[in-house]
Amino acid sequence: MIELPGVDRIRTQDPNNHLHCRKAQLLAYAGSRTAWSDLLMYGALGSTSDVYRHCYLHGRDRWAFDTPYVTDGDLRLLGFEVLSAERVDLDTFESGLAGFLSAGQPVLFYAPRNHFPYWVEFMGRTGTVREEYGLLHSFLVCGAGPDGVLLVDNTADDHEYAPLMVGWDVLRDGYAREPERWFTGCSTVRQASGPDREGFEAAYRAFLAGFRDGFELYDVVGDNLVMERASADATYRSPGVNSMALLAGSRALFRRFLARTGHGEQVRTAYARIAQLATVLSDRVGAFQAGLHALSADQIRRGLAHLRLSEQRAARLLVDEAAGLPQILPAAASVR
Numbered sequence: 001m002i003e004l005p006g007v008d009r010i011r012t013q014d015p016n017n018h019l020h021c022r023k024a025q026l027l028a029y030a031g032s033r034t035a036w037s038d039l040l041m042y043g044a045l046g047s048t049s050d051v052y053r054h055c056y057l058h059g060r061d062r063w064a065f066d067t068p069y070v071t072d073g074d075l076r077l078l079g080f081e082v083l084s085a086e087r088v089d090l091d092t093f094e095s096g097l098a099g100f101l102s103a104g105q106p107v108l109f110y111a112p113r114n115h116f117p118y119w120v121e122f123m124g125r126t127g128t129v130r131e132e133y134g135l136l137h138s139f140l141v142c143g144a145g146p147d148g149v150l151l152v153d154n155t156a157d158d159h160e161y162a163p164l165m166v167g168w169d170v171l172r173d174g175y176a177r178e179p180e181r182w183f184t185g186c187s188t189v190r191q192a193s194g195p196d197r198e199g200f201e202a203a204y205r206a207f208l209a210g211f212r213d214g215f216e217l218y219d220v221v222g223d224n225l226v227m228e229r230a231s232a233d234a235t236y237r238s239p240g241v242n243s244m245a246l247l248a249g250s251r252a253l254f255r256r257f258l259a260r261t262g263h264g265e266q267v268r269t270a271y272a273r274i275a276q277l278a279t280v281l282s283d284r285v286g287a288f289q290a291g292l293h294a295l296s297a298d299q300i301r302r303g304l305a306h307l308r309l310s311e312q313r314a315a316r317l318l319v320d321e322a323a324g325l326p327q328i329l330p331a332a333a334s335v336r
Helices: 021-033 039-040 046-058 072-078 090-104 117-126 170-179 199-208 219-225 225-230 239-258 265-289 295-323
Strands: 078-088 107-112 136-145 148-153 161-167 185-193
Touching: 021 039, 021 072, 021 078, 021 107, 021 136, 039 072, 046 219, 046 239, 072 078, 072 199, 072 225, 090 107, 090 136, 090 170, 107 170, 107 225, 148 170, 148 225, 161 170, 170 199, 219 239, 219 295, 225 239, 225 265, 225 295, 239 265, 265 295
Parallel strands: none
Antiparallel strands: 078 185, 107 136, 107 185, 136 148, 148 161
């Protein structure tokens, strides 16, 4: 059995569970290898207009949103290379897997999630609608042996990552059923260097230079609460639920980035409160849409209005303070 070292250190960095599965895996893996993975989150505030277009105009869920953070370019700044092979066949996957694992590199691939028994159990437990059972999922391979592969996945109720052994028969049977949908987006990750502080500093300043947002999305979520609850769709597919999950998740990650910077206590405290309130309101919007005992629509709207005002004030503080800081990120010598 070949197993990557430190598999037990691969832990979720996304407690709000808002990232696309591949990005969540890459962030978790990077977090297991370096204490500086929080630098990947410098652009986590993103654009609420992009979230609005994705969730409301296109009706897509949070996991399909291409977040502007945890990108391949930013992983390179952190010192990681993502090497892609696109699609391979089963023989190529089996013959090449041991070489990558022996070199200390995980392997990632996409396949239909309903071909994996543990995913079928998870989807049944969480109320996934049947038409989504066969969607593709990214699988993170961290070990292999004669009997199967060691996957690290986050299908626990708390979305924490854990190792799972899956037999070769599961992979071979699934591949035989839909070979054209297996082993797509194949890639591996290699840690080549330490973080590029100057690169992150420049990227963060460029992000702030283009950061313009009125945060009107909070009003949109509030205005559509009652209408969305009246729909017969699954709660997790609601545009408001998806929007709030993306907003809460991104603010939680940005708060962690700020802890790695020279920003002052006022800015850090402001975004800590925003992250906390966004998470609370995300939970309350979800409960409201599920028809559970929850706050009234008016109470939730008042919370969303307060959150929008807090975001506007914090953004001004953030941009103004950064403009006056000669150096935002720690000195290169202190980044390991």
